[in-house]
Amino acid sequence: MMMIECPICNEKRPELEFRYAGEAHIARPENPSALSDDEWAKYLFIRNNPRGTHFERWVHAHGCAKFFNAVRDTVSDKFVMTYKCGEQRPSPETIAERSS
Amino acid sequence: MIRYSARSLFANALSGHKNWPEQWPDAQPKSAYDVVIVGAGGHGLGAAYYLASKYGITNVAVIEKGWLGGGNTGRNTTIIRSNYLYDESARLYDHAVDLWDGLSQELNYNVMFSKRGVLMLAHNVHDVQSFQRHIHANRLNGVDNKWMTPEECKAFCPPLDISSAKRYPVMGGALQQRAGVARHDSVAWGYARAAAKLGVDIIQNCAVTGVRRGADGAVEGVETEKGFIGAKKIGVSAAGNSSIIMNMAGLDFPLESYPLQALVSEPVKPIFPCVVMSNSVHAYISQSDKGELVIGAGTDQYVSYSQRGALHIVEHTLAAICEIFPIFKRMRMLRSWGGVVDVTPDRSCILGRTPVPGLYVNCGWGTGGFKATPGAADLLAYTIAKDEPHPINAPFTLERFTTGRLIDEAAAAAVAH
Ligand SMILES: Cc1cc2nc3c(=O)[nH]c(=O)nc-3n(C[C@H](O)[C@H](O)[C@H](O)COP(=O)(O)OP(=O)(O)OC[C@H]3O[C@@H](n4cnc5c(N)ncnc54)[C@H](O)[C@@H]3O)c2cc1C
Ligand SMILES: [Zn+2]
Numbered sequence: 001m002m003m004i005e006c007p008i009c010n011e012k013r014p015e016l017e018f019r020y021a022g023e024a025h026i027a028r029p030e031n032p033s034a035l036s037d038d039e040w041a042k043y044l045f046i047r048n049n050p051r052g053t054h055f056e057r058w059v060h061a062h063g064c065a066k067f068f069n070a071v072r073d074t075v076s077d078k079f080v081m082t083y084k085c086g087e088q089r090p091s092p093e094t095i096a097e098r099s100s
Numbered sequence: 101m102i103r104y105s106a107r108s109l110f111a112n113a114l115s116g117h118k119n120w121p122e123q124w125p126d127a128q129p130k131s132a133y134d135v136v137i138v139g140a141g142g143h144g145l146g147a148a149y150y151l152a153s154k155y156g157i158t159n160v161a162v163i164e165k166g167w168l169g170g171g172n173t174g175r176n177t178t179i180i181r182s183n184y185l186y187d188e189s190a191r192l193y194d195h196a197v198d199l200w201d202g203l204s205q206e207l208n209y210n211v212m213f214s215k216r217g218v219l220m221l222a223h224n225v226h227d228v229q230s231f232q233r234h235i236h237a238n239r240l241n242g243v244d245n246k247w248m249t250p251e252e253c254k255a256f257c258p259p260l261d262i263s264s265a266k267r268y269p270v271m272g273g274a275l276q277q278r279a280g281v282a283r284h285d286s287v288a289w290g291y292a293r294a295a296a297k298l299g300v301d302i303i304q305n306c307a308v309t310g311v312r313r314g315a316d317g318a319v320e321g322v323e324t325e326k327g328f329i330g331a332k333k334i335g336v337s338a339a340g341n342s343s344i345i346m347n348m349a350g351l352d353f354p355l356e357s358y359p360l361q362a363l364v365s366e367p368v369k370p371i372f373p374c375v376v377m378s379n380s381v382h383a384y385i386s387q388s389d390k391g392e393l394v395i396g397a398g399t400d401q402y403v404s405y406s407q408r409g410a411l412h413i414v415e416h417t418l419a420a421i422c423e424i425f426p427i428f429k430r431m432r433m434l435r436s437w438g439g440v441v442d443v444t445p446d447r448s449c450i451l452g453r454t455p456v457p458g459l460y461v462n463c464g465w466g467t468g469g470f471k472a473t474p475g476a477a478d479l480l481a482y483t484i485a486k487d488e489p490h491p492i493n494a495p496f497t498l499e500r501f502t503t504g505r506l507i508d509e510a511a512a513a514a515v516a517h
Contacts, residue, residue, distance in 0.1 A: 015410065016412060042352070046354050046501075049344075074404050
């Protein structure tokens with residue numbers, strides 16, 4: 001089972017305590033009524049689904065109950081790092097450094 | 101290629117079965133083809149076969165990064181049914197079931213299609229009501245599906261425990277009698293052989309790494325591990341990796357790829373006569389002709405291409421199986437494995453043209469596309485040959501995610517497969 005580090009509790013806990021909550025950094029449109037159909041489709045349905053580095057949200061459901069973000073490799077399933085909501089998306093350099 | 105028959109079996113028995121020729125040749129790529137299919141699963145191989153057999157397009161290559169049938173085609177629990185809720189889906193899946201019927205004869209290859217019936221169990225009042233709605237919707241669409249009382253369920257599937265003291269009592273079930281299972285490997289091998297016989301090249305161990313487009317935007321061919329291969333038309337049928345190939349052509353897709361697992365028990369004598377699915381407790385089970393219980397688990401929660409899932413998912417499924425079939429509590433599990441399933445937001449496939457001229461797609465079958473194999477293959481071939489969708493797959497466009505015309509089997513259905 002995957003062990004996930006909650007950046008709020010600062011503890012590594014088994015996956016069973018967490019719920020996955022989809023791709024991260026998808027900002028809700030500020031002015032929804034101004035969006036075209038294509039922009040809506042992109043916001044609602046289009047996902048990156050990469051082979052490799054994935055930015056994603058998790059919630060520590062059976063812990064602090066807070067949402068946070070994670071960087072995970074979708075081929076090895078290894079977590080590179082986790083960070084709090086609202087923080088910047090880690091740079092490729094940071095990710096490369098943490099992965100090695 | 102020889103024709104398989106009682107006579108060829110007898111003739112080869114005389115020489116101790118030592119002289120059977122190879123089933124199909126292993127091809128190396130030519131510099132260009134009329135059509136290149138990406139992905140040698142059942143869907144891709146079948147599309148190549150129908151392109152050749154129905155539309156006379158034989159200058160076709162199927163390009164596969166691993167070995168043919170090694171993707172989800174060779175990893176699924178082989179459940180075939182067509183009792184989906186929406187009109188569009190009922191037509192799509194019923195078209196496939198129609199084709200399953202004559203497939204072994206058509207391919208001269210035994211795909212072991214067995215209409216042993218698929219029974220879906222209802223465990224609560226909500227299940228009972230939604231199943232009855234399903235049954236009525238199916239019957240209006242001419243798809244067979246009927247309600248069974250708990251006693252009828254027990255008579256149809258004796259290992260079932262229908263006592264009312266259970267945590268998840270059996271309150272009835274929906275039976276599609278025309279549904280069943282088939283041998284998944286044979287489907288891939290049968291299509292491969294029949295397609296190769298008509299001149300299709302099947303190129304294995306050759307990953308597609310790029311899609312080349314010309315100045316007008318139309319496709320020119322694919323970059324592969326064995327070099328560039330020209331193509332006037334490209335059909336992508338790469339299951340969990342479809343969005344990656346679409347990205348190569350510059351398209352973003354509404355797909356996410358998840359692990360899905362299955363497992364088999366040690367083989368035992370015939371005990372389980374049908375397929376049973378339980379959506380509420382999430383378990384599905386049948387028995388293979390080798391005697392193994394074939395059990396399907398759920399998807400993991402996160403996006404992954406690892407082709408393996410977590411043990412707690414399997415444990416959850418086995419707990420459900422033991423609850424419904426206490427008789428299996430002491431069975432030992434032999435093997436488990438995972439596939440990568442491509443899931444769309446509405447849980448219906450995307451089968452048709454794309455915004456890139458000459459590029460066609462068949463993906464988004466997620467946890468349940470084995471049953472559709474002959475149908476999807478046939479419709480993909482039609483769409484490629486005519487450069488327009490067949491009326492059956494016309495609703496399953498990529499554009500539906502922009503227009504909002506979804507086919508929401510996610511809410512309607514069910515569960516995996
Ligand atoms: C555990 C499990 C249980 C399932 N149970 C059922 C069930 O009971 N009933 C049902 O109807 N469905 C079921 N499914 C779903 C079903 O297996 C799939 O929907 C179906 O087999 C898809 O067929 P395909 O030919 O499109 O894909 P695949 O057989 O996966 O073929 C796609 C091929 O594309 C190849 N490919 C990928 N990337 C590249 C590349 N870059 N270059 C070249 N080739 C590439 C892959 O190697 C693969 O061989 C299950 C799936 C799983 C994983
Ligand atoms: Zn926490």
